[in-house]
Amino acid sequence: MSTIVTLPDQRTATLPKVSYLNKEYGLKSWLLTGDHKRIAVLYLISITFFFFIGGAMAGLIRLELLTPPSDLLAADTYNKVFTAHGIIMVFLFLVPSVPATIGNFVIPIMVGAKDLAFPKINLLSWYLYVAAGCMLLWALVSGGVDTGWTFTTPLSTHYLNTHVVTAGLAVFVAGFSSIFTGLNFIVTIHRMRAPGMTWFRLPLFVWSHYAASILMVLGTPVLAITLTLVVLERTIGIGVFDPTKGGDPLLFQHLFWFYSHPAVYIMILPGMGVISEVMSTFSRKRVFGYTAVAFSSVAIAVFGFFVWAHHMFVMGISSYSALVFSLLTMLVAVPSAIKIFNWSATLYKGSITFETPMLYAFGFIGLFTIGGLTGVFLGSMGMDIHLTETYFIVAHFHFVMVGGMLMAYLSGVHFWWPKITGRMYPEGVSKLAAVITFVGFVLTFFPQFILGYLGMPRRYAAYPAEFQVLNVFSSAGASVLGVGYLLPLLYLTWSLKYGKIAGSNPWQATGLEWQIQSPPLTENFVETPIVTHEAYDYEWLESKKENEVPTVG
Amino acid sequence: MAEPQHHDEPTKHEEHIVSPKIYLAIGTTLLVFTAITVGASLIDLPGDLNAVVALAIACFKMTLVVLFFMHVKYSSKLTKLTVAAGFLTFVVLITMTMTDYISRAWGRW
Amino acid sequence: MDSHTLAAQTSETAHIEHEHPPFLRHHFASVEQQRETATFGMWLFLLTEIMFFGGLFCSYLIFRNWYYPAFVVASHSLHLWAGTLNTTLLIISSFTMAMAVHASETRVRKALIGWMIATIILGCGFLCVKAYEWHDEWVEHHVPGLNFSPQGFLHGTHDYPDDKLQLDMAEKTQVYFSLYFAMTGMHALHMVIGVSLLSFLLFQAYGGKYVNGHVAPIENFGLYWHFVDIVWIFLFPLLYLISRHQ
Numbered sequence: 001m002s003t004i005v006t007l008p009d010q011r012t013a014t015l016p017k018v019s020y021l022n023k024e025y026g027l028k029s030w031l032l033t034g035d036h037k038r039i040a041v042l043y044l045i046s047i048t049f050f051f052f053i054g055g056a057m058a059g060l061i062r063l064e065l066l067t068p069p070s071d072l073l074a075a076d077t078y079n080k081v082f083t084a085h086g087i088i089m090v091f092l093f094l095v096p097s098v099p100a101t102i103g104n105f106v107i108p109i110m111v112g113a114k115d116l117a118f119p120k121i122n123l124l125s126w127y128l129y130v131a132a133g134c135m136l137l138w139a140l141v142s143g144g145v146d147t148g149w150t151f152t153t154p155l156s157t158h159y160l161n162t163h164v165v166t167a168g169l170a171v172f173v174a175g176f177s178s179i180f181t182g183l184n185f186i187v188t189i190h191r192m193r194a195p196g197m198t199w200f201r202l203p204l205f206v207w208s209h210y211a212a213s214i215l216m217v218l219g220t221p222v223l224a225i226t227l228t229l230v231v232l233e234r235t236i237g238i239g240v241f242d243p244t245k246g247g248d249p250l251l252f253q254h255l256f257w258f259y260s261h262p263a264v265y266i267m268i269l270p271g272m273g274v275i276s277e278v279m280s281t282f283s284r285k286r287v288f289g290y291t292a293v294a295f296s297s298v299a300i301a302v303f304g305f306f307v308w309a310h311h312m313f314v315m316g317i318s319s320y321s322a323l324v325f326s327l328l329t330m331l332v333a334v335p336s337a338i339k340i341f342n343w344s345a346t347l348y349k350g351s352i353t354f355e356t357p358m359l360y361a362f363g364f365i366g367l368f369t370i371g372g373l374t375g376v377f378l379g380s381m382g383m384d385i386h387l388t389e390t391y392f393i394v395a396h397f398h399f400v401m402v403g404g405m406l407m408a409y410l411s412g413v414h415f416w417w418p419k420i421t422g423r424m425y426p427e428g429v430s431k432l433a434a435v436i437t438f439v440g441f442v443l444t445f446f447p448q449f450i451l452g453y454l455g456m457p458r459r460y461a462a463y464p465a466e467f468q469v470l471n472v473f474s475s476a477g478a479s480v481l482g483v484g485y486l487l488p489l490l491y492l493t494w495s496l497k498y499g500k501i502a503g504s505n506p507w508q509a510t511g512l513e514w515q516i517q518s519p520p521l522t523e524n525f526v527e528t529p530i531v532t533h534e535a536y537d538y539e540w541l542e543s544k545k546e547n548e549v550p551t552v553g
Numbered sequence: 554m555a556e557p558q559h560h561d562e563p564t565k566h567e568e569h570i571v572s573p574k575i576y577l578a579i580g581t582t583l584l585v586f587t588a589i590t591v592g593a594s595l596i597d598l599p600g601d602l603n604a605v606v607a608l609a610i611a612c613f614k615m616t617l618v619v620l621f622f623m624h625v626k627y628s629s630k631l632t633k634l635t636v637a638a639g640f641l642t643f644v645v646l647i648t649m650t651m652t653d654y655i656s657r658a659w660g661r662w
Numbered sequence: 663m664d665s666h667t668l669a670a671q672t673s674e675t676a677h678i679e680h681e682h683p684p685f686l687r688h689h690f691a692s693v694e695q696q697r698e699t700a701t702f703g704m705w706l707f708l709l710t711e712i713m714f715f716g717g718l719f720c721s722y723l724i725f726r727n728w729y730y731p732a733f734v735v736a737s738h739s740l741h742l743w744a745g746t747l748n749t750t751l752l753i754i755s756s757f758t759m760a761m762a763v764h765a766s767e768t769r770v771r772k773a774l775i776g777w778m779i780a781t782i783i784l785g786c787g788f789l790c791v792k793a794y795e796w797h798d799e800w801v802e803h804h805v806p807g808l809n810f811s812p813q814g815f816l817h818g819t820h821d822y823p824d825d826k827l828q829l830d831m832a833e834k835t836q837v838y839f840s841l842y843f844a845m846t847g848m849h850a851l852h853m854v855i856g857v858s859l860l861s862f863l864l865f866q867a868y869g870g871k872y873v874n875g876h877v878a879p880i881e882n883f884g885l886y887w888h889f890v891d892i893v894w895i896f897l898f899p900l901l902y903l904i905s906r907h908q
Contacts, residue, residue: 611895651724
């Protein structure tokens with residue numbers, strides 16, 4: 001099955017005269033565009049902006065935790081900083097990261113469509129995202145929020161004098177942005193596929209986005225109504241969550257986690273899609289067990305709705321219910337493990353090359369596995385009672401979200417960068433950045449597992465002196481990690497002008513998006529492609545190259 | 554969840570136009586059942602039967618609206634699955650939340 | 663191979679131009695595909711609406727079990743006639759909306775405009791009755807947070823002389839009214855949005871649109887309108903009916 005392919009001669013590649021980037025000029029042609037590729041670029045810019053704001057907050061947190069007393073930041077400032085970090089990273093970076101940028105760019109091309117099903121709603125989704133971002137920035141500069149990203153009642157409704165309402169509404173609006181993205185994807189994948197593009201010829205990237213979109217559409221509205229109730233409770237004082245009026249704060253937790261647990265799958269599933277593409281392309285093999293990987297995405301989405309109360313084991317829910325949720329939580333490990341095993345099996349006897357996206361993908365597999373396994377610890381009730389609200393939790397979800405999702409995001413950005421811009425990133429420095437990110441990440445978050453196991457609670461500005469050594473390791477790692485994230489920002493920007501011309505298919509990948517010019521035309525395909533080959537069929541690619549007959553595009 | 558292997562190539566047949574007679578029949582039925590449900594609420598039925606009757610009638614009315622006014626009876630399998638997925642997730646929300654609320658008073662095990 | 667040479671080759675063979683109706687967007691192959699896509703999108707949106715109201719219905723179920731006496735007594739203070747009238751208005755408006763879709767499908771402009779106007783009037787009628795009820799509850803001090811008082815639930819009423827609650831349970835009626843206002847408020851907000859959208863569509867239909875085979879906007883608005891009707895079909899028994907005789 002594996003075919004060794006030499007990369008095409010890039011010296012002869014030229015930038016196409018017409019592409020989506022130069023079809024029209026001017027700010028207006030960008031701000032009023034319906035083109036999914038331009039909207040993806042708009043998303044890419046705005047998400048990067050918020051990522052670095054959230055990252056700066058993380059930097060402040062780690063600086064404060066360098067020393068045991070609360071000296072750099074006062075305790076209430078620290079609360080605001082970690083809240084800002086959480087809200088920005090979760091709602092403005094992780095949830096839209098891969099879907100709204102890379103997914104927006106490549107999904108219509110992968111299924112062989114000219115655009116997403118609803119271009120205007122796609123644009124509206126970006127505007128909602130920007131509006132949410134502005135509201136949140138306003139909440140931050142006008143005094144901050146200190147509820148934590150979870151808006152826990154009655155803390156958020158009764159005891160805080162910060163900008164909870166503004167932040168809550170910002171998350172509400174961001175939620176609608178995410179609903180519209182998910183809705184657009186589902187409709188596009190169902191209705192806009194090119195002739196011959198059956199469900200089992202779709203790249204796994206599309207499958208994982210389909211699963212994540214289901215979660216976006218079904219989960220997010222519950223968050224919307226929950227936050228609406230919080231805002232109403234804070235402003236006019238209705239009593240659904242307020243125990244003094246007969247309400248139940250645990251009900252808030254149920255409704256909040258009904259969305260927010262599936263939300264972690266909204267965040268990770270698109271990343272898993274990226275890994276499937278990258279693994280296959282750089283081992284030049286069809287993804288092992290395509291069907292299993294495809295259905296494991298859907299299984300993760302379905303199971304995701306049955307496990308939310310494992311966030312609530314120590315909150316006073318019934319112990320019988322906790323037992324049920326603990327058991328169901330174990331189920332999620334199964335499809336996640338299927339994916340990891342199948343990616344590893346894909347590597348077996350493949351012709352592996354170590355380009356930057358592949359390095360990030362390896363990072364993903366290692367770190368996500370650790371993050372996932374510690375999730376099994378936390379899903380078992382006995383361990384959870386010991387470890388909850390400690391740095392073990394912090395380390396666990398950062399391994400999944402940063403070690404997993406952010407690695408996958410960077411992998412995807414590097415992988416599709418030639419397609420998006422038409423130019424290559426510099427390979428040497430980007431490999432260095434991937435390694436720096438990995439080392440910095442492990443140095444930052446591995447000590448936190450130990451800290452949490454030793455009992456250091458999360459969300460405090462101060463800690464006992466005995467924890468300092470590990471915290472210094474963690475903060476040192478954070479600065480390395482910061483370098484790892486700044487480097488791509490610099491060299492990717494540099495490559496926009498000075499990068500080598502990529503040509504249409506620099507990786508010799510099989511997806512439809514690689515069979516068209518880079519950057520693509522506004523309408524993607526000159527004529528509707530007719531798909532005759534399976535996904536990841538490298539022999540088809542070979543014969544296509546030999547015969548030079550354009551079967552696609 | 555919408556069933557993934559379901560093949561739904563856009564169909565080429567003309568949209569089914571529902572006749573006004575059916576709309577009128579459905580509308581009248583809905584009004585009649587509104588009268589019945591109000592009437593039933595005024596009678597003292599044993600146990601929780603009042604609630605059961607009222608909600609059963611509401612479900613029946615909803616089914617009529619979904620099938621005929623919203624054309625689901627004449628729609629593709631995909632639409633039917635979508636509607637089903639919505640109600641299924643709603644049921645998951647309620648049942649899984651109720652596992653906590655029902656058993657909270659049972660104490661420890 | 664270099665893809666813009668490919669582009670040059672294929673653009674000559676190029677695509678056959680069909681008779682494109684003006685409302686067919688460029689990325690769809692046919693009107694049917696566009697219409698089915700739009701309808702599917704609308705259904706997915708309604709899915710999110712189910713879950714949006716689902717959170718409220720779930721809360722209602724839990725609290726009604728917790729504070730059963732308070733929910734029964736509080737429910738007695740609503741006007742059954744207003745709820746019944748509103749249900750009737752909404753069901754008739756659903757019928758008129760279905761007829762508007764039919765008029766658009768059969769391309770009869772006058773009928774389309776007439777049915778749409780009827781729907782708008784019925785929708786506004788619903789909102790007026792709802793506003794009357796809310797005003798009544800304000801006068802009775804039943805609005806949680808703003809002017810709530812449990813006094814009315816302590817001594818029984820003219821119609822229900824047995825409705826005497828202890829003070830702690832009487833205060834729990836506030837949860838009932840919190841949910842009542844959240845649910846009917848969200849529903850009314852959807853009605854307001856619906857009436858506004860419908861007015862906009864009416865304005866366009868007046869200009870001659872939607873009777874040339876371009877049914878999708880009317881049809882999808884109809885789906886939205888029927889959905890709002892369904893929400894009320896459940897709110898009516900839950901809030902008004904099931905506690906009448908307890």
